Amino acid sequence: MKKLKAKPTFLFLKRKRLTTDLRKYTALARGQKVWKTIFKRFTAVKHVKVHFDLVTLVYTASKLATDRINALLNQQQVA
Template sequence: MKITTDLRRYTAPARGSKAWKNLYKQRSAVERVIAYLKEFFQLNNVRYRTGKRAKVHFDLTQLVYNGSKLACDRIAKVLSEKEMIQAA
């Protein structure tokens, strides 16, 4: 079936294929992060008149989110290494 027939029904990577599944996994991961940012960092309630200030707010929010995730990952790594040393 050609994509030009109905773009909504027939997509570029065919639905159900491995390429579609990989693309969908990436998209769902991004959507989870955006939903988290909207819920806990108040990105739903951004009330700036200019797009520049809203972009700065979004960029700072992303910076804080990425920094907190990095810190959590490093702490988890240190704790798992300590558990491995104690178990040995």
């Protein structure tokens, strides 16, 4: 039995400049519920991306540090 995966719609939202076509892309009033939900989705995606970038940075830095320490230990054991 296949599991159906729901695609998250917030990943497909893109910001459009209002100067592209004012008739097609109108500005949402920022006091509306629609605006608040869209803004929450954008900020959630940004937070996930920032968190992922930080985790990747920490992992890379720790891997580099362990590689350098291992190289120094190997040089000391050989000498």
